Amino acid sequence: MTPAAPTRRMPRSGRINAVVRYAILIGVGFLMLYPLLWMIGGAFKPNHEIFGSIGFIPNEPTLDGVVQGWKTSTEYTFATYLLNSFQIVIPKVILTVISSLLVAYAFARFAIPGKKLLFALLIATILLPKSVLLIPQYLMFRELGWLDTFLPLYVPSAFATEGFFVFMIIQFMRSLPPELEEAAVIDGCNSLQILMYVLVPLLMPALISVALFQFMWSMNDFLGPLVYLSSVEHYPVSLALKMSIDVTEATSWNQILAMSTIALLPSLLLFFVAQRYFVEGTTTGAVKG
């Protein structure tokens, strides 16, 4: 029998393939992370060294930048600003988790009148640009006398205004088998007991994801505080940082980089501790939805 066309060989590119991949990944990864490394390194360098070299490891490490940076060139130190940030972020996270859970429970399980319309509204709020709501909300809070307080920044979270989180919990809930809740009903639980004893333990990964995301987003929030807070003593880290770079001497780079590093520290730490939840949270909403 004569062979037909020459047979295709099994690709032997396995190993080359891997090398190429690793090279790309490491290369890109390094480029990506370099600005962060540079920032952290610069916090510990004397100023002239920052201008002088591109390496990120300090040749003459010094705590000068960090110390001065902590003091910020304003009347308060980072202690005040971090405290302010937490006073905003922590209530916000707690209120978000609770309200999103309750609303998700309503959508995922109950036969609410007009559910389809409400669900569409939920999705719409995720896509709605916040800039179109900003001005009236500002005026509303002004009328309430809440300007220059932290209230406008976290009170709305008590009302599940971040549709993304509600959506994420709903998707998670839909993947839970209904038998567990039926068994709980037979065991005599009312809806709140089912929520607390059966659902919350099972939803923990989703709830943690929600908390983490909200924490990050809130720590990074700039426009909100910018619009509502006017006195410096109320400034959270994001505003304080912007202000201090305007105020700090142009050449005190190490101070500025130190300040940025300190500002990012809570988020960085949290991220490394809980990375798994970030990734899972992002993908649950996206891939299954």
Place this chain on the structure above:
Amino acid sequence: MARSAVQLNHVHKSFAGTHVIDGVSLEVDPGEFVVFVGPSGCGKSTLLRLVAGLESPDSGNIVIGERDVTDVHPAERGIAMVFQSYALYPHMSVAENMGFGLRIRGLAKADIATRVARAADILQLGHLLERKPKALSGGQRQRVAIGRAIVREPEVFLFDEPLSNLDAALRGQMRIEIARLHAQIGATMIYVTHDQVEAMTLASKIVVLNGGRVEQVGSPLDLYRKPANRFVAGFLGAPRMNFLPAHISGSEGETITVQCSGMRLALPRPGISVAPAAATIGVRPEDFILTTSTVDSIAGELTLVERLGGEALAYVRSDASPDEPIVVKLPGDTDVLRNDAVRLAVRASACHLFDHHDVAIGAPP
């Protein structure tokens, strides 16, 4: 004597316009082991859930003991349910799973512990009390689900296809355990399954359901020997009963004469007289006989022989059964081969007869 443990009266239930339960009335006596059996979609699970209170009937009522519980919350009906997927709380230990319902009801910790220990004893779960469900085997999880039900000391136990998720060997084992459990605690049990072997072996009473309606109620042997219609006849017994088109030629006192594909059969049916009409006869695989006689027998060709060791199943293509092959049970050492031409005779005394509405005309003695 005893009033009924459970009563369903003219219960109707529809989902999205489809009539899932179409006027079901039943009684379950105290201490009975009743099995709801039927093909997929017949409504057996829905019926169970109506008794549990997880669904509400559109009309009709449900009585447990002396109380009308149609509007009563599941937790207050005196029932306990074992789910197909066990529904064990994954984050709680075995002991916590079993005690959860009691905890919600507000029982004292000591009482809960006593009841859990007792149930664990009956089911041999004592050494597993601190484990979480994911550390248990399928059979063990099932027992925990049963334990959770026992602990509630209900009036009625409800089982929703509890053995479907187990492999064949385990299923056989658990079947025996459930039978033993019933013997031991003697409670009323309602059990749903699609498996007629489970139905036949566990039930003191079987309810055969089809399309939301009750086809027949009776003891396993009653249903097997005297099926009320073709559906029940074909549902119980494996391999399935063979149905052959036939014609009633006349009835006389003790017998009804039937013509089927060249055979003339005299079926014993004392006291029943029917006019000549088209009909169907039902013959179980074990009631066919291989014969050499060409009188009162049907001709056929063997298409397949399944040898199971102790017995053999022969599939015979014949004009007597135009749509499906006839299945015949033969001794295990039979020497018939594929493509053999055979002749089959029928034990007339074991033959079932169904009219053109598929209702049984009497029953074999």
Place this chain on the structure above:
Amino acid sequence: MIYSDRRLGLAYAMPFLIGILVFTLFPFVASMLLSLSDYQLQDPISRAGFVGVDNYTAMAADPTFRQSLWVTLIYVFVTVPLKLAFALLIAFVLNFKLRAIGAFRTAYYLPSILGGSVAIAVVWRYVFANDGLINQTLQVIGIEGINWLGEPGYAMATVILLRLWQFGSAMVIFLAGLQAIPNDLYEAATLDGARKWTIFRRITLPLLTPVIFFNFVMQVVQAFQEFNGPYVITGGGPLKSTYLLPLMIYEETFKYFDVGYASALSWVLFLIIAVMTAIAFRSSKYWVFYANEKDAAK
């Protein structure tokens, strides 16, 4: 069962019902009304007067608006495709039985967690400063430093690069989408004789379309609302070359106090986003393929 209790369900949904009324629908309508007024921020609301579509006609004639709209559109149309393409590319490279896949994923994801912050925007300003990291690196390879923050085109480039740097979140989603494609499909295709490019085009890409769609919509909506980066890095300049619409809206409100005009601007921005989203959704019927119809209905 208990879940058929509609009033109970409404009770649980109450926070959302109140929230949507008070914080979304009401401001939404108010915003439209304000855009038809001449309201100035420092006045009490009662002083607002109805001016019809004056704000909108003024907008059409306003060169600053045209500039802002122009740079916003450039920003969106450049960053979204580039970011998605890059994210998809890296997701591919990463979709491989790597032992260190977690570490790489972390490395790429981290910038998108931090990137929206002021801190990073500040760092970016220094990275692209005249003596900053980028220019120093260029000097090392013999290229003269660029006046990034001082030249209109280059300033926009720094803002664009900041967004591209944050491709990690999109990448993570693409990666999940890639990993959700069952391996059997690739094996079957290989047995059928398909080459790599064909497999990509006919299997991978179609099955990824839901994820691509999701990412696309999210990225567009986010890109149009970018504020922190331009505000901190360039302040909108030089010569308004990075004066994105959200910045303009902010300044018109809090610097020039022209709330009516700012509201009109925000409505125009909203309409642009709405139209683009609507186009995306409409077109999705033609190119997005849901492997599991049940999932699509959800």
